[in-house]
Amino acid sequence: MSEHNPFPGENNTGHFWDEDLRELTNDPPTWWRMGFHASWILVIGYTIWYPSWPLVSSHFEGVSGWTAIGEYKADLKEVEGVRAPFEEKIASxxxxxxxxxxxxxxxxxxxxKVLFGDKCAACHGSGGAGNPGFPVLADDDWLYGGTIDKIVETITNGRMGMMPAHAGTLSDQELRDVAKYVTGLNSGTEYAPGKAIFTGKGACFACHGMDAKGMHALGSANLTDGIWRFAPGGEESAYHTIKFGVNVPGNAESRNAVMPKFGGNLSESDIKKLAVYVYNLGGGQ
Ligand code: HEC
Ligand code: HEC
Structure with missing residues (x-):
């Protein structure tokens, strides 16, 4: 080959193209070599420092002792460190x-907010906006009272409103009349035949009060505000409630209204947090 080499004595490989284009055997540039060596040193260093090579039943753990779970726990500890002073105050x-x-x-x-989403929103809707058959918490209308202490009590012990079925004590006409009376209250109309039953034979006043505004101690709904706690609301729905009652044992048509008890299930701190959250949604009287 060398006899064809037009560049004798040059450090070429003897491969030529287009007469003078040829490959030389120069060393790669210094910067390139430094990069090359740096990278393999780095790879080896990395695999020694961090967990790396798989072994038969485990893996090489690395000399640094770093683990992903360890890093996660350290981060968590940092977060808890920030939360701890708040949590301590809340507990006390x-x-x-x-x-x-x-x-x-x-x-x-x-x-x-997260806790409410987990434990309460399924019934009360996100942000306490309510669901058909479950009371809205983000308003001023409280069955059991909207003071912070009442809300703590509700969450801790649960609630279960009781109203008897009136199917046996009132005739169908009387049931319709009294339903018409109560659903007219928020518009200011007073249906006299219904009022007579409310304050007389029906004895509704015993629980709902003469003014029909309800009593927090009994959870007997305010019937004058146009807010209907049982779906769909309106006269027909009120008729159903009055006829079959609320939480009447053994009565399948009766309205179901059970707020579960969370005392013992959630920590006291969590209950306080939820009470404060609910209060901020619409607490008051
Ligand atoms: C299984 C459904 C259900 C879940 C879950 C639930 N609730 Fe209730 N909650 C109810 C019902 C039903 C009532 C109404 C009880 C009644 O009418 O006697 C109620 C009533 C309440 C009341 C009283 C409202 C008023 O007007 O006085 C508060 C406050 C309340 N719930 C807060 C919560 C909080 C906070 C949570 C989460 C820890 C929660 N509830 C979880 C069904 C539920
Ligand atoms: C023993 C007490 C008691 C008596 C008597 C009673 N109620 Fe009730 N009533 C309640 C309670 C408690 C509730 C709320 C139930 C709940 O939300 O858990 C209620 C709820 C209602 C509701 C539904 C309110 C809503 O927001 O959907 C209507 C309507 C109603 N009562 C009408 C009457 C009428 C009319 C009478 C008389 C015929 C009557 N009640 C007698 C205790 C009573």
Missing amino acids: MSAADILKDQQLNEYVQRSA
């Missing part, structure tokens, strides 16, 4: 006092 304060503390209130608002 009453819900009413938490409510008065601006900073705690904001913290609770954020952490209880």
